[in-house]
Amino acid sequence: GESVGLHLPTLSVQEGDNSIINCAYSNSASDYFIWYKQESGKGPQFIIDIRSNMDKRQGQRVTVLLNKTVKHLSLQIAATQPGDSAVYFCAPKEARNSGYSTLTFGKGTMLLVSP
Amino acid sequence: DAGVIQSPRHEVTEMGQEVTLRCKPISGHDYLFWYRQTMMRGLELLIYFNNNVPIDDSGMPEDRFSAKMPNASFSTLKIQPSEPRDSAVYFCASSWVGPPNTGELFFGEGSRLTVL
Numbered sequence: 001g002e003s004v005g006l007h008l009p010t011l012s013v014q015e016g017d018n019s020i021i022n023c024a025y026s027n028s029a030s031d032y033f034i035w036y037k038q039e040s041g042k043g044p045q046f047i048i049d050i051r052s053n054m055d056k057r058q059g060q061r062v063t064v065l066l067n068k069t070v071k072h073l074s075l076q077i078a079a080t081q082p083g084d085s086a087v088y089f090c091a092p093k094e095a096r097n098s099g100y101s102t103l104t105f106g107k108g109t110m111l112l113v114s115p
Numbered sequence: 116d117a118g119v120i121q122s123p124r125h126e127v128t129e130m131g132q133e134v135t136l137r138c139k140p141i142s143g144h145d146y147l148f149w150y151r152q153t154m155m156r157g158l159e160l161l162i163y164f165n166n167n168v169p170i171d172d173s174g175m176p177e178d179r180f181s182a183k184m185p186n187a188s189f190s191t192l193k194i195q196p197s198e199p200r201d202s203a204v205y206f207c208a209s210s211w212v213g214p215p216n217t218g219e220l221f222f223g224e225g226s227r228l229t230v231l
Contacts, residue, residue, distance in 0.1 A: 008154070032173075032221060043119075043206050043222030044158070045222060089158065102148070107157035 012111040019077040021109045023090030030092035035075050038087045085113045119223035121207050124142055127229045133195040136226045138190045138207030139188055149192050150206040
């Protein structure tokens with residue numbers, strides 16, 4: 001999951017395995033969460049989102065689970081492929097005094113997929 | 116759609132020099148964000164604009180950093196004077212608010228800055 005340490009948390013899996021990337025958030029008022037994928041040398045790209053009134057949402061090969069009780073998110077990737085190798089961020093959306101909500105990113109989790 | 120366009124992609128400069136990073140948001144997006152990414156601190160929000168007006172600059176590290184958005188299709192992030200600790204990848208992102216959009220950010224490819 002996300003880390004406040006110096007090193008990026010890394011998950012290494014074999015091609016074809018299922019991957020689970022975890023994320024803990026701190027603000028219980030967060031009502032919306034987005035997962036982003038960042039490939040080497042590129043900007044983050046949207047994968048999937050989930051609102052706080054849901055506990056599960058599925059996309060193509062990805063599923064996000066939300067546990068508001070313990071403020072935890074997970075991103076599950078089915079049948080992981082080498083092209084899934086990237087850094088993954090969970091980004092809670094938090095309201096600011098300006099009235100607009102912005103995404104808060106951490107350091108991310110690196111997923112390494114071996115052929 | 117061309118997406119968010121940033122320039123330069125790579126910049127190497129010497130300490131004390133002025134650096135200007137540029138961004139063209141996606142047409143029609145009302146919000147523009149500048150982020151900085153480092154291994155130590157991850158992806159940090161520096162400043163964001165709404166309709167060309169700076170809304171929240173609390174993430175700007177110090178007075179050496181300034182950002183402008185003279186029109187809806189262009190923004191700059193300037194560092195003067197630059198220091199080695201400013202070395203990072205700087206991302207610009209844009210978005211629009213309103214249904215059905217839920218605030219997803221569209222990022223550019225980033226500008227990698229190295230200050231020697």
